[in-house]
Amino acid sequence: MRLRAATNQHSALDNITRQAAEWLVRLSADNTTSSDYAALLAEYEKWKQADLRHAETDEKMASLIGQTRQLRNITSNTAPARTAIEAGFTENRKRSHIKSVGAALVLVLALAVPGWLILQSNPPAYLLADMRTAPGKWETRTLTDDSRITLNSASAVNLDFDASRRVLTLVRGKILVDVAADPARPFLVETAHGSIRALGTRFVVSLDADATTLTMLESSTAVQMATEKKLQDEAKDKATKNVNGTIINAGQGVRITATGIGAVANIDARAVSDAWKFRQLVVENRPLPEVLDEVARYRPGFIRYDRARIENMKVSAVLPLDDPDKALQLLARSFPIRVHTVTSWLVIVDATDMLIATDTFRK
Amino acid sequence: MNPPDSITLLIDTLYREHHGWLFVWLRKKLGCPHHAADLAHDTFIRILSLTHAPCLHEPRAYLTITAKRLIIDQARRRQIEQSYLAELALAAETMRNFPSPVEILAVVEALTQISAALDGLAEKPRLAFLLHYLDGQTYAAIASQLGVSTRMIQKYLARALVHCHQASYSN
Numbered sequence: 001m002r003l004r005a006a007t008n009q010h011s012a013l014d015n016i017t018r019q020a021a022e023w024l025v026r027l028s029a030d031n032t033t034s035s036d037y038a039a040l041l042a043e044y045e046k047w048k049q050a051d052l053r054h055a056e057t058d059e060k061m062a063s064l065i066g067q068t069r070q071l072r073n074i075t076s077n078t079a080p081a082r083t084a085i086e087a088g089f090t091e092n093r094k095r096s097h098i099k100s101v102g103a104a105l106v107l108v109l110a111l112a113v114p115g116w117l118i119l120q121s122n123p124p125a126y127l128l129a130d131m132r133t134a135p136g137k138w139e140t141r142t143l144t145d146d147s148r149i150t151l152n153s154a155s156a157v158n159l160d161f162d163a164s165r166r167v168l169t170l171v172r173g174k175i176l177v178d179v180a181a182d183p184a185r186p187f188l189v190e191t192a193h194g195s196i197r198a199l200g201t202r203f204v205v206s207l208d209a210d211a212t213t214l215t216m217l218e219s220s221t222a223v224q225m226a227t228e229k230k231l232q233d234e235a236k237d238k239a240t241k242n243v244n245g246t247i248i249n250a251g252q253g254v255r256i257t258a259t260g261i262g263a264v265a266n267i268d269a270r271a272v273s274d275a276w277k278f279r280q281l282v283v284e285n286r287p288l289p290e291v292l293d294e295v296a297r298y299r300p301g302f303i304r305y306d307r308a309r310i311e312n313m314k315v316s317a318v319l320p321l322d323d324p325d326k327a328l329q330l331l332a333r334s335f336p337i338r339v340h341t342v343t344s345w346l347v348i349v350d351a352t353d354m355l356i357a358t359d360t361f362r363k
Numbered sequence: 364m365n366p367p368d369s370i371t372l373l374i375d376t377l378y379r380e381h382h383g384w385l386f387v388w389l390r391k392k393l394g395c396p397h398h399a400a401d402l403a404h405d406t407f408i409r410i411l412s413l414t415h416a417p418c419l420h421e422p423r424a425y426l427t428i429t430a431k432r433l434i435i436d437q438a439r440r441r442q443i444e445q446s447y448l449a450e451l452a453l454a455a456e457t458m459r460n461f462p463s464p465v466e467i468l469a470v471v472e473a474l475t476q477i478s479a480a481l482d483g484l485a486e487k488p489r490l491a492f493l494l495h496y497l498d499g500q501t502y503a504a505i506a507s508q509l510g511v512s513t514r515m516i517q518k519y520l521a522r523a524l525v526h527c528h529q530a531s532y533s534n
């Protein structure tokens with residue numbers, strides 16, 4: 001009798017698992033119109049509420065799906081993830097002799113892997129840079145010419161000073177530069193996108209994957225695209241004497257991309273200056289995804305979101321960058337978003353919209 | 364989420380009575396006291412994370428099974444980590460954003476769970492799962508790639524989800 005009851009319970013659980021799977025499969029079917037989808041979703045909610053075990057099973061299953069989908073957002077190329085998943089299968093591991101590895105060696109591997117990992121994920125240019133900061137750290141340094149530079153969180157620069165010029169290459173992140181005047185030696189900040197020539201001045205340069213942003217706080221600079229500069233260097237003659245390029249004055253900002261120098265925009269130099277001084281992020285009417293990207297630079301780990309769902313939210317705020325988690329809380333209080341801390345490394349931000357929330361990430 | 368009191372109590376008893384024994388057992392098996400101490404600790408952590416109290420007639424057998432599973436999971440994780448890093452290094456040039464070290468750690472964590480969940484599943488359901496949830500392909504696209512109907516893809520996916528669930532949550 002007891003045995004029979006146990007078997008029945010088992011098959012009931014199997015049934016629930018099967019039903020949960022079928023629901024999730026139906027919910028992500030192709031070409032479902034939004035009204036059909038809403039109806040389906042209502043039915044599905046009813047099913048979940050019918051039994052506590054329904055909801056529990058469904059949640060566990062959806063969380064694995066969420067984790068899998070999440071991988072797509074992290075790396076544009078999913079091939080490495082797929083190969084790695086397959087490498088983990090028991091069959092494949094047996095073949096690769098991993099089982100015969102002794103415990104002592106296992107320990108050595110465990111110790112050795114993190115070093116390799118760090119090397120792999122930081123391109124050497126960043127690792128070998130003359131000055132660099134970790135996420136969440138700032139550093140100010142006075143250079144040999146009395147210029148002062150402040151490296152923002154997770155930034156790196158290379159210095160190349162000689163008798164005729166001072167070149168600072170921004171490899172990653174963001175810097176505030178206070179240039180000491182030296183008429184004999186021009187001061188240049190170079191990035192992958194262009195070259196900024198200072199004329200005794202104070203400014204911020206920020207490097208992203210596809211653009212370099214220059215913000216002028218005092219005086220002015222001349223900006224050249226990387227391609228223009230190359231042409232000029234090839235021409236060889238007036239390379240350092242002539243100040244060519246677009247002049248950017250105090251209170252102005254500009255974006256330099258591989259294709260050109262963007263329109264000059266007005267900025268609030270005082271606010272930017274204060275932001276650096278007090279380590280605050282001052283934003284006005286900027287899309288939430290951009291603000292989240294900015295906050296992400298100041299904390300270890302990463303913040304993920306579905307851009308389409310939150311890009312309509314525009315943020316005007318002053319956020320504390322030395323406490324990025326607090327910054328996230330502040331955002332969560334002012335916008336219809338949910339901030340899920342999955343682990344301290346992974347934070348998922350999602351709009352609190354019932355209909356789609358079920359389909360994306362939960363928990 | 365607070366674990367129910369019954370589990371806390373159980374762990375407490377289990378820990379007091381058997382932790383020392385488990386450590387000695389692991390040390391003999393692994394030949395390394397540090398690794399053994401970590402694993403003994405992790406074994407209790409894993410039991411703590413259970414939502415239902417295990418029924419324990421043979422506590423030591425239960426502990427060793429849990430510890431053995433942990434060793435297998437760690438081997439899986441290492442294998443995945445190495446494979447992922449090697450693939451990533453190869454793909455580096457084609458990727459716009461190279462993941463940071465912390466991103467990689469989190470990815471490896473997720474890959475390990477997904478890999479354990481999919482382990483032992485037949486090839487087609489597994490492919491359907493990865494093509495849909497990882498690559499974001501539609502049912503129709505996967506159907507034409509695998510040469511079956513979309514109805515079949517739905518069956519494959521349901522089968523994959525059931526398999527994953529059972530692999531991750533049985534006992």
